[in-house]
Amino acid sequence: MQRTTIAIDDDLAAQLDAYMQATGAMSRSEAIRDLIRRGLSARPDGPAEARCFAVISCTIDQSVRNLASRVPQGRLDRHDQTISALSVPIDHRSSIDVTVMRGSVGDVSTYAEALFLERGVMHGTLSLIPVAEDSAHHVHNQGPAHEHTHLHIKSSF
Known part of the structure; x- marks a missing residue:
C-alpha cells in the first residue's frame, strides 16, 4: 500500500468526517479510498475490451411511442x-x-449511451465494475475436481 499525503480545507474535512460517520468508515484513509474507488468505477473509461459488470439505470417515459417495447427488445437483443x-x-x-x-x-x-439518447429516457447512469476471469481446477462440496471459471472483482481497470 502506498502512502499519499493530501491537504484539504476545513469545510471539505467536515464533509469527509460526516461521510465517515454516515458510512461507518473507521478512518479518513478508509473513507478516501472508498470515495476514490467509487469515483473511478463510475467513469466508463476502462479499455474497450476490458471485462466488466455494468449497472444501467434510467427513467423511462412509457408513453413515448414504442419506447416501452424498444427498451425490453434492446435487452433481448443482448x-x-x-x-x-x-x-x-x-x-x-x-x-x-x-x-x-x-x-x-x-x-x-455503447448500449447504455444509445439507450440514454432515446427520446423519453432521462436520468441515465452507467456504473461499471471491473472484473477478471480465471480458470480453477478444484472440488465444490463433493465429487471429482473439475475446471471452471471464476470472476474476481478488481479495484480498477
Missing part, C-alpha cells in the same frame, strides 16, 4: 450480456429501469 432487468412503475407514465449486464466496457457503454 440476451447473452443481460443478467437481470427490473422496471419499477412510478406513476401512470414513468418507470425506473435497472439493467445488470456483463461484457466488455465497449459493448455495455
Whole structure:
C-alpha cells in the first residue's frame, strides 16, 4: 500500500468526517479510498475490451411511442450480456429501469449511451465494475475436481 499525503480545507474535512460517520468508515484513509474507488468505477473509461459488470439505470417515459417495447427488445437483443432487468412503475407514465449486464466496457457503454439518447429516457447512469476471469481446477462440496471459471472483482481497470 502506498502512502499519499493530501491537504484539504476545513469545510471539505467536515464533509469527509460526516461521510465517515454516515458510512461507518473507521478512518479518513478508509473513507478516501472508498470515495476514490467509487469515483473511478463510475467513469466508463476502462479499455474497450476490458471485462466488466455494468449497472444501467434510467427513467423511462412509457408513453413515448414504442419506447416501452424498444427498451425490453434492446435487452433481448443482448440476451447473452443481460443478467437481470427490473422496471419499477412510478406513476401512470414513468418507470425506473435497472439493467445488470456483463461484457466488455465497449459493448455495455455503447448500449447504455444509445439507450440514454432515446427520446423519453432521462436520468441515465452507467456504473461499471471491473472484473477478471480465471480458470480453477478444484472440488465444490463433493465429487471429482473439475475446471471452471471464476470472476474476481478488481479495484480498477
